[in-house]
Amino acid sequence: MSAAVPPAMDPAAAGEMAREAAAWCALHGLVVGDRADQRSATVPGVGLVHAPFSLLPAHLPEPFWRQACELAPIFNELVDRVSMDGNFLQDALSKTRQVDDFTSRLLEIHRKMVEINKEENIRLGLHRSDYMLDSETSSLLQIELNTISASFPGLGSLVSDLHRTLIKQHGTLLGLEHKRVPANAANTQFAEALAQTWAEFNIDSAVIMMIVQPEERNMYDQYWLSKHLQDSHGITTIRKTLSQVEAEGQILPDGTLLVGGHKVAVVYYRAGYTPNDYPSEAEWSARLMMEQSSAVKCPSISYHLVGTKKIQQELAKPNVLERFLESKEEIDKVRKCFAGLWSLDDEEIIKTAVEKPELFVLKPQREGGGNNIYGLDLRETLVRLQKEGGDALAAYILMQRIFPKASLAYLVRGGVCHEGLAISELGIYGAYLRNKDKVVINEQSGYLMRTKVSSSDEGGVAAGFAVLDSLYLTGK
């Protein structure tokens, strides 16, 4: 992402600043569970370590920032419209479902909801659209759109605060101005959107239920949202795993979801996006029960499906955006950020990818990092799947590989500062709330920068590839 190079520091100065920054993280709750401590993923307040972070914000030319922000409300609206077209979702994913059991299970729930004509009048989307700046074409291209469990609204806001604080203190020395780090209210804006959804639901005694994994080292990112919900809105959040929902949940005759004696206004998923979250049928029946209830689901099964990589690829086909958006200007803006995306029923593109695998990324229908296939593995996988025949290829999409320019960065992990060449990925959060015909919220809601050493293919922070970052706006 970085187009202008951030200032170089001598190692001693960088090390000293990293110590200061790590202390700031501890004091301000910019923390995650430490892998070294077994209990850190299950017992709050035990085994904390500062979240991995970049010492200085990644540089980004302001026009790209504005472009990404402008796209947020358009993507919010697009997700909503696509979600309402059940046939489009079922058709687009029909081949994938034959070969991908996880997608098939999600589609099954979706089909059941279509069959009973389930109406979701109140719809909440808390998305994050991720981009990289392609250095060859100098264009901002979308990596993916996350419609479920978009992480780091809580900690991401804190990284922006950290960077502003460090620059205020050391900026003159570094030649940086703190005002060029855009304010980032992702945490309060997401909490606000959840609170307004709760208000639209209009049952004072109801709670917000966060669906969590049984083990979660990123729990403080989630607790930040609960804290804002309680402090600023007086709303209680309960945390439940899918299996707890199955054990403690029921639907009352009027559709109300009752879990552990609490009426639930909003189900906010921070789990449920990977097959690992469904080790038995119990988790699937919990998912179905919540979907059948009157609680607002963030995301609903339809919103979840719109965020799959297959749908991203379908939307990039000619004349598909036109089905969902009227404004030519908006269509152009969205299309401009689409990288090359192909389904694997295209023999020509498979041939090209086998010849030049370094120019592509092969993606299965998975979320959470660590699933993509690159380089020689990509070639081998394509050749093998082609030989196997059948529909195996339908489990994947192929994407143009984006090459961001690398620049010098200081990545701090576990109290140690590493200097190296790094690339960044910009995530823009979007919040969308609708009640029937009334759009209550449709806005850009802060951002997240993630930076990783340029030699790494993958990007997840939780998965251990990247660090949290913010951004520094430059003139060009």
Ligand SMILES: Nc1ncnc2c1ncn2[C@@H]1O[C@H](COP(=O)(O)OP(=O)(O)O)[C@@H](O)[C@H]1O
């Ligand atoms: N087209 C691409 N070009 C370059 N890197 C990519 C591309 N697509 C994905 N990546 C890298 O792989 C990571 C994971 O891919 P992504 O599509 O975001 O899947 P996930 O759902 O696992 O987050 C991204 O964060 C990014 O670093």
Ligand SMILES: [Mg+2]
């Ligand atoms: Mg991603």
